[in-house]
Structures are given as structure tokens and as C-alpha cells.
Amino acid sequence: MDIISILLIGLQIAWDSRFVRLLIQSDKKEVIRRINDANAISDSCSLIQGIGKLRRLEWVTDAQWISHNGNKTVDALAKLDNLPNYVTSTFTFPPESLLPLLEFDKSYIM
Structure with missing residues (x-):
């Protein structure tokens, strides 16, 4: 699964869980640039549109x-060995x- 799919799923889970504020962080500059673009809903990628x-x-939401x-x-979370592959875990x-x-x-953000 690619980062854009993971971000979309994570956003949907956060929305469904009634979060009111969300900080999205990624080490993929291009992805962050695209989802922060004012025209993201008309991006050529349907996943970016969904985000x-x-x-x-x-x-x-801040990205x-x-x-x-x-x-x-x-x-570290990605490397946990007790999580099933390709299953969304909360x-x-x-x-x-x-x-x-x-x-x-927490200390880094504040």
C-alpha cells in the first residue's frame, strides 16, 4: 500500500472517530505539497482528491x-512485528x- 492510500485511510478513520483537529506528517515532500495544494480536490490522482x-x-487539519x-x-510502529500485514490497526x-x-x-511539537 502506498503512502497516499495510507493517508486517505487514516484521514477517514480520524473523521469517523470525530477528531476535530489533526496533524498529518510525512517525510514525502511531494505528497505533502500535493495534499496542501488549494486545488487538491481536482488533482489528477483520485486518492489526492479524496484527501x-x-x-x-x-x-x-494541518499537513x-x-x-x-x-x-x-x-x-517504530511500522516495524512492530505483532501486527498483521495489510490490515488496518487502531x-x-x-x-x-x-x-x-x-x-x-510531544515535546518536539509543542
């Missing part, structure tokens, strides 16, 4: 580029192994 439409709903080194939590609480990385991220 654009979701972002126009009544909530606040920003982050370096690969600054995205250690996502990297967590009520983060896996314990990610807590130190999340604390670092």
Missing part, C-alpha cells in the same frame, strides 16, 4: 513535511514500546 475533500470537512529522522514513532492506547518516542514527539 482534499476530507480535509475540507468541518475540522482542522507538514517532517524529516525521516524526525518520524521515529511512525518508523489502538485505544499506544503500544508500550512507543511511549518514549511519543513523549519525544
Whole structure:
């Protein structure tokens, strides 16, 4: 599954979960540029169009580029070996192994 598909699924889950504010981060500059484009809903890629439409709903979403080194939590999450392949997983609480990385991220954002 590619990053654009993952972003679209993640946005849909966040919307369905009634989030009111969402920060989207990716180390893919071109993807961030395209989803931040004011004309994303008319992009040549239907997945980018879907992301654009979701972002126009009544909530606040920000999308920003982050370096690969600054995205250690996502990297660690992707490497968890107890998750089934190609299945969307949601967590009520983060896996314990990610807590130190999340604390670092929290201090980095604020």
C-alpha cells in the first residue's frame, strides 16, 4: 500500500472517530505539497482528491513535511512485528514500546 492510500485511510478513520483537529506528517515532500495544494480536490490522482475533500470537512487539519529522522514513532510502529500485514490497526492506547518516542514527539511539537 502506498503512502497516499495510507493517508486517505487514516484521514477517514480520524473523521469517523470525530477528531476535530489533526496533524498529518510525512517525510514525502511531494505528497505533502500535493495534499496542501488549494486545488487538491481536482488533482489528477483520485486518492489526492479524496484527501482534499476530507480535509475540507468541518475540522482542522494541518499537513507538514517532517524529516525521516524526525518520524521515529511512525518508523517504530511500522516495524512492530505483532501486527498483521495489510490490515488496518487502531489502538485505544499506544503500544508500550512507543511511549518514549511519543513523549519525544510531544515535546518536539509543542
